[in-house]
Amino acid sequence: MAVCGKTCLIVSSVIVFGLGYMFYTPLPDYLEQPWELRKLNAKMMVGGIITEISHGLGFDDRVNLMRKWTYKWAIDAIRPSDWMKGVSVTDMKFDGVPVRIYKPTTSQNDDVLPTFVYYHGGGWVLLDVESYDPVMAHIAREVNIAVVSVEYGLAPEHPFPEGFDDCVKATEHVLQHGGKYGLDSKRVAVGGDSAGGNLAAAVTIYLRDQKSVTPPKAQVLIYGAFQFCTQSLPMATLRNELESFAKERHAFIVGSWWNLNKQERELLKTGKFTTPQLASKCKRLVDVKMVPESLIQDGYSPQDHVAHHVSDDVKRLSRLVSDPRISPLLADDLGKLPTALVLTVQWDHIRDEGIIYGKRLQQAGNKVTWQHFPKSFHGVLNWFHDDDLFESGPKLMNSIVEFLKQNLK
Structure with a gap:
């Protein structure tokens, strides 16, 4: 149990550190809404990681995975519902x-x-x-x-x-x-x-x-x-x-x-x-x-x-x-x-x-x-x-x- 606990602590620390690094992308102070940009960057970085893991496991081609992730998070998520008006x-x-x-x-x-x-x-x-x-x-x-x-x-x-x-x-x-x-x-x-x-x-x-x-x-x-x-x-x-x-x-x-x-x-x-x-x-x-x-x-x-x-x-x-x-x-x-x-x-x-x-x-x-x-x-x-x-x-x-x-x- 102690070994498992120590292992879990190490893994959790790595995950927290990694997420923190991704969210805190270095950005200059003059940009508008820097935290919104950090969240956007983090989504794309998570997508990149998932793409590489999925590709490595043989789920799909790297480019196809990139296309799916980019469309889902960068485009579809911000698409206004009344665009055809x-x-x-x-x-x-x-x-x-x-x-x-x-x-x-x-x-x-x-x-x-x-x-x-x-x-x-x-x-x-x-x-x-x-x-x-x-x-x-x-x-x-x-x-x-x-x-x-x-x-x-x-x-x-x-x-x-x-x-x-x-x-x-x-x-x-x-x-x-x-x-x-x-x-x-x-x-x-x-x-x-x-x-x-x-x-x-x-x-x-x-x-x-x-x-x-x-x-x-x-x-x-x-x-x-x-x-x-x-x-x-x-x-x-x-x-x-x-x-x-x-x-x-x-x-x-x-x-x-x-x-x-x-x-x-x-x-x-x-x-x-x-x-x-x-x-x-x-x-x-x-x-x-x-x-x-x-x-x-x-x-x-x-x-x-x-x-x-x-x-x-x-x-x-x-x-x-x-x-x-x-x-x-x-x-x-x-x-x-x-x-x-x-x-x-x-x-x-x-x-x-x-x-x-x-x-x-x-x-x-x-x-x-x-x-x-x-x-x-x-x-x-x-x-x-x-x-x-x-x-x-x-x-x-x-x-x-x-x-x-x-x-x-």
């Missing part, structure tokens, strides 16, 4: 790509509406159009436009460039044949959050270069990922120091998206994965000097990512990272692109690349509105309906609504 929803395919179309019920059947083509977030691996129903319905209702949400193929089942190609095909279909569906092909904006922001930026560059269709009028880039040549921008450096699992998570998500082998994923985790040529290009085009000094922590110093040995794996990684369909920031020419709304949030691994992308767009002669939310975090858009919890969610959504009203007239 005032909108009609139709599922169809555009050039073989599944899309979901949201229209305000105030519109008539013969109305031709300005259109917002949206690519959802989720790290190119998670979530789907259903996850974003409330967000899309709100935009359609408030701006009085049609919203086309693209169900692009997710990795690892559909690795790069399949998801990107789906977004291009669906968007070209709207721009070429939108009138058949009551969509105004001359008044189109594209946008997305996180991975979707990456896709939106990449799609606009691709459409500009192809010149096969009239390009979109505007783009909405919400805390997007715009480069992969460096993991040592100021906020990424800070987050990596505070979160021991950050590099592992990055390698898993990106490795799934790019269909990397084990050696290539290990290179990403070590941070030594680029050729000297890519490192030089990265320093030039992903210029940390564009990040405001007020946002750079004391003692910050950028790191070198040049591989110790330029192997075939390093060469392949560098080719992928250099591709503007993956890294819009590594496109030398960012001119003649649609008017942009660039939204960044403070507590975000990819904060700085959003800032740099917005400034480079502006330097290239494009019209750009940049808004930064200094008390907010990556993913807050999905809390747009709850200002009692996170005030920045409704504020960020209002910025999107006002921008679309002004640019899709």
Whole structure:
């Protein structure tokens, strides 16, 4: 009994300590509702632990388990019950790509509406159009436009460039044949959050270069990922120091998206994965000097990512990272692109690349509105309906609504 009691005490202590550590995720004081964020982080960390245990026991594939947990805790738990109020929803395919179309019920059947083509977030691996129903319905209702949400193929089942190609095909279909569906092909904006922001930026560059269709009028880039040549921008450096699992998570998500082998994923985790040529290009085009000094922590110093040995794996990684369909920031020419709304949030691994992308767009002669939310975090858009919890969610959504009203007239 004494041995059992001692064992139980040790196990209980470990559990309590572990839970305490998870709940007390290091967060800066300036963030809104830090304890709510800690609870959210704790849920995701518990989900990660359960995912790994379940996968190890052979219950399901790691990605499928991640998808179930993310949807249950991060999306379904905050889904408002009245999200469909005032909108009609139709599922169809555009050039073989599944899309979901949201229209305000105030519109008539013969109305031709300005259109917002949206690519959802989720790290190119998670979530789907259903996850974003409330967000899309709100935009359609408030701006009085049609919203086309693209169900692009997710990795690892559909690795790069399949998801990107789906977004291009669906968007070209709207721009070429939108009138058949009551969509105004001359008044189109594209946008997305996180991975979707990456896709939106990449799609606009691709459409500009192809010149096969009239390009979109505007783009909405919400805390997007715009480069992969460096993991040592100021906020990424800070987050990596505070979160021991950050590099592992990055390698898993990106490795799934790019269909990397084990050696290539290990290179990403070590941070030594680029050729000297890519490192030089990265320093030039992903210029940390564009990040405001007020946002750079004391003692910050950028790191070198040049591989110790330029192997075939390093060469392949560098080719992928250099591709503007993956890294819009590594496109030398960012001119003649649609008017942009660039939204960044403070507590975000990819904060700085959003800032740099917005400034480079502006330097290239494009019209750009940049808004930064200094008390907010990556993913807050999905809390747009709850200002009692996170005030920045409704504020960020209002910025999107006002921008679309002004640019899709």
